[in-house]
Amino acid sequence: MTAAVVSRVAGQAVGLRVPISGMTCASCVGRVERGLGAVPGVQRASVNLATETAEVFTDGTVALRTLTQAVEGSGYSVPERAIDQLKTDAGN
Numbered sequence: 799m800t801a802a803v804v805s806r807v808a809g810q811a812v813g814l815r816v817p818i819s820g821m822t823c824a825s826c827v828g829r830v831e832r833g834l835g836a837v838p839g840v841q842r843a844s845v846n847l848a849t850e851t852a853e854v855f856t857d858g859t860v861a862l863r864t865l866t867q868a869v870e871g872s873g874y875s876v877p878e879r880a881i882d883q884l885k886t887d888a889g890n
């Protein structure tokens with residue numbers, strides 16, 4: 799699974815595609831979406847169980863580590879290699 803910045807809007811809004819591991823059911827999806835959605839600066843989080851991916855839109859002020867911590871706080875994880883790729887793509 800490749801992590802990637804999927805969009806930058808007006809130089810501010812940033813869309814990130816973040817791999818999530820550990821999800822096994824629809825309730826897991828809800829947990830991860832709520833956890834990410836509660837992070838200040840996150841505008842929308844949409845999780846796909848089948849692809850084990852979260853699409854997260856932020857206002858550009860959210861540190862990647864904050865997102866991974868939110869995922870972990872919900873009981874799931876972001877694969878290490880994906881995090882490295884995201885840092886490269888997002889420049890943070």
Ligand code: 9UX
Nearest residue numbers: 821822823824825826
């Ligand atoms: Mo999904 Mo239910 O892992 O505990 S099976 S939330």
